Amino acid sequence: MFRKLAFTATLLALTASTSLAEGLDEINPDVAKRLYNAEMLDPGQPVGASKWRDFVAKNPPPWKIGYASSYAGNTWRAAVMDELQNKIVPEWKALGLLSDVVITQSNLNDSTQIQQIRQLVDQKVDAIIVCCSNPTALNATVKYAADKGVPVFSLTGYLTSEYSINSSVNYQVAGYEIGKDMADQLGGKGKVLVVEGIPGTSGSDSQNRGVLAGLSTAPDIKIAGSVAGMWTDQVAQGEVQKWLATNPGKLDGIVVQSAAEMGVLRAVQQSGRGDIPVAIGGELGALCYWRNNPDYIRSSFQVWPPADEIELIWNIMMRTLQGQGPKIQSILVDPVKLSHDDLKAVMKEDCSVDTAEWLKVGADRWGGASAYLDDFFLRPADPKAFKK
Template sequence: MSNRVKFISTAAILAIVAASPVLADTSDKRIALSNNYAGNSWRQAMLESWDKVAGAAVADGVVAAADPFTTAENQATEQAAQIQNMILQGYDAIVVNAASPTSLNGAVKEACDAGITVVSFDGIVTEPCAWRIAVDFRQMGRDQVTYLAERYPDGGNLLEIRGLAGVFVDDEISAGIHEQVADTNFKIVGSVNGDWAQDVAQKAVAGILPSLPELVAVVTQGGDGYGAAQAIAATDRDMPTIIMGNRQDELAWWAEQKAANGYETTSLSIAPGVSTLAFWVAQQILDGQEVPKDLKVPFLTVEQDGLEAALETTPEGSVANVEYSLDDAKAVIEAAR
């Protein structure tokens, strides 16, 4: 064996370093989650996913902190104050599920001006300095009507259950529903706000039902299908086709009806685990990666033949879910380039 030692010149070392991408170390970076609402199973699952994935990243030393905060009321002014407090606390990135697409823009701009990365998801913001992660909520509305048009080509009367008034998600899903209805034989004969919560939806539907004609279907936004079914079951009406939103109680009711009488529908929603994608996107931006400002993720759909499998993996009181890894986030980022 040769005893000769090969030496690499300083110039060669510098050339190798220069050719390699230099990324920031995020082990000392602190990320905060600003959430405006936690009053339904989707939001609870979203927070649980954040704690699981972001908490593991903290334990592994990927980041120094990943602290979640939820406002007491769904008020944009309160969330803006929350974000301003995060700025004062010196967080390096703020991940936001926003109460309004525009009302938080001032606080978001303040964060950006302070050198803080802002990533919005689900309820996104329109401030140009922020990143946005969303499904195509308008398409989600269209897809509901497309599914119903295939089932009922002659059309019929629809009841629309909306979400939280004034929130981007509610506006977009509703707009998609109305756009698609215009190209069909359906007619929206009533609309109520269910606030994405089963108890609110049940009360709202029960209140409007006496004034409505026969319904062929109910279009929804998630967190409202089971409540609608309960309200209608309490009457002598035939059960219409209710579009579901991936909540466990919706899937369980659907499975019971399917077994009893062959009830058919579909279920779709954004996965609560999108919060974990937003976490990893924020981490990647802090790590020096070039990330497009607008990222899209597919919504999670449960079809008739996949119902039992989805229900089996969805905990009671929760929502069908997908959580994202760092590699998943990199793939989403790459797909947007």
């Protein structure tokens, strides 16, 4: 049903002619070539040997985990929290491997998040998950945690600290495919508005770099402008409405980072320019619009399905606490391409554009499957089967 993204001929030609980043000789060579190729990897993405290869948790389970979130103001964060609190926590407590999860929110304030992480370490958590943070601002605090024997795991984006363990899609590859797909849909010519996420975060900047590269594959595609949607529908709707009001000329397409596509769709429709194609990610409301307007776009790309993302980093964290030994600093997965036929198979015609929920891809398609994750660990095993 869902398909891991098949690279375009252009991307294959590019990757075939370039060398792989260093530190990847222990993982599957096909995965290394596909997702860790130096030309299609964010230059800041840390991919060297992990500092936690020989780590043994200082305490036996059940473990106490900290989740230092940087933001709570969009549907994606709400979906992560729902999956964490209502599925992951009960499941792992029942396994006897989790005692508690302590959650903090910093509202995009680096200093606050730094303070909260240090407090979590001082509260004797066994590991910390951070979300979507500035790639460099937390590094000293990550080292503080490491010195106390507490590994820090970065969800949906990377930290540049040599002591962080990161997981995400390869955002530059995903952005490239989204941008190229829009360029192809427009027949290789036209004006496109780019809606970024939160500039300065690794996931947003990496994906935007890929989007621009994908659009540039067609020399007659022009960037009409760029706004920051802040991964939030309400923000993106307001920013795009303002842009459209002050730029009444022809606009042929909008590339937007999820979670903001529903806001962009509303802005376009309210402006009376509802025929402009908007890139759609994982928000079910936007997917419902496409479900009932099959010619609107050609494809949807799943870049960070929230339930799958938190499950992926959780499994990586538990494997590390169990002493399985992560081989490298960043575990990357493939974006998933969704056709309209794929969407019809999982979404009924009576769906609602007003839903705030997200599509769940499933662990077997989002790197969480044992066979895929096993390759990134020195001593792989089923983390749910761990015995004290």
